[in-house]
Amino acid sequence: MGADGAKTGGLRGVARRVTSSVVGRAIWRVVGPIGRWLRSIRWTSWAFVAPALLLIGFFLVYPTLMTIFRSFFGRSTSLFGAPFVGLENWKYVFTNDVMLTALRNNALWAVLFTTCTVGFGLILAVLLDRVKYERIVKSIIFIPAAISMVGASVVWKFVYAWKPAYIDQIGVLNAVVVAFGGEPVGWLIQRPWVNNICLIIVGIWIWTGFCMVILSAAYKNIPKALLEAARIDGANEWRVFRRIILPLLAPTASVVATTMVVQVLKIFDIIFVMTNGNYSTEVIANRMYKEMFNFFNYGRASAIAVVLLILIVPFMIINIRRFAAQEGGR
């Protein structure tokens, strides 16, 4: 034993002596598997992903779970001081007039905004491919996607500016209306359809360029010989579009459409800056902000946030499935 310890010496010798004693063996029985497990962990691998996972865990995963939990508690800004109220906040979310308006408006946004952004993007992708000045027009359409939604909202607030009929209009849109002999319209005030549609137009103006860029790249990937062959066979342009281009672009268009729906469900900046949800233009995200920052009702705000999450969960699943399919194909 002694000679053995002297041969190996130092730490190893000490370890050996400990593990061969009775107590040592008992401890080793517990520590051993843990040690083997610790050694089996690929520390280097984890070192690469750990910073990202820690940040994501703290800023996204933990708060998401807490917010779901918090939505069953009442009005308070402290996390644990609020009374349990059961489904009270949820009753508010689905019965309160303003919340119902917000839900209706988000639905209107989802339908109009998504149809128009993807539709215009598709039309532009196909049309622009046929003209020589494609690049410059693409840049023009894309500019709004590069600037902030706050900036874009100011741009359009000015387009929608209203002045009484007896003085000159300074907003482009009312100037056109007056030039054609109409009365100036309070675009952002006339509820519920005119103002909501005017806000949605701002969103479409911002996001069409994004859709166009992606759809255009997909369109340029279609072999031109395919389209030529159909034309030689006597198909007219509409038929070529309907029977060849559209089916080939459908997968890309559906990816873009999901992105747009997710964007629109979370829409906030435009409403916050242009109307702050007044005149029946409220949306879910803006309502959440108000409950949180203006009324300090963290319980209700949490419930409203969870509504957003529930609406977005199907798209999370779609994204994950799509990713899993891509991975499988690799």
Next chain:
Amino acid sequence: MMKRDALSPSRIAAKVPLHLAILLFAAIWIIPTLGLLITSFRDPASIAGTGWWTVFPKLFSGGQYSLENYIGVLQGEGLARSFLNSLIISVPATAISTFIASFAAFGFAWMRFTGRRTLFMLLVGLMVIPLQMTFIPILPIYSKLQLAGTFPGIWLAHTAYGLPLTTYLVHNFMAGIPKDLFDSAAIDGASPFKTFARIVMPISVPALASVFIFQFLWIWNDLLVGLIYLGGKPDVAPLTVSIANLVTNRGQDWELLTAAAFVSMALPLIVFFSLQRYFVRGILAGSVKG
């Protein structure tokens, strides 16, 4: 033969509706911004009195334009400070998140560990999570740690919020690096960190540039995260928050609003026009896997 065909009068006539449709789109997309730009250089009395399009008959005659409005918002309304704040917020936040994301992307693309696939799926799911889900639990922690209303606080928040997408984008690129490169590095005895620093990072520069630009513009243009974590304090507020306040408080002062909006748009426009290629590549990488 095709060429002569394309030039024939009937072919040109057939293309007229096409050009008209495109011109209509281009006009709708450029007129609002053009109006804003022209208005921002006019004096307040003319702005309130006549439409900006009335400058067209005498477009280039001097005297009707000035930089007064810009001086007004930058100094009087403190937007110079906000511009600086926007830079102080966006540049470090983008750098940190691109850096951490490239580590994580390499880990997910080329390292093997238990739960790798599940964790990456979680990441893909979190790409679209509404940030509204995160504010309420984080804010109390932020005030306790005195991070609310500070730059480090918002750097961290922006970094974390951007990570799922940035990691995903960089991962898509790194997963495409040929395996042979790693094999030869392994034969040379390079550790994973050395391989990452000497081989992976240098060849990822174009992809990282796209992600950086994308993320930078996202943070520069962000309103919501700034509102929540900086609480609208003028000394730390970014441009978006300050302009939103300006719209609330000075809603009819178009000389201020138009100039302010253009100040916030200037940098994104410069970035977009000078780095369009990277920008578009970033968008394409995010949506359809290349």
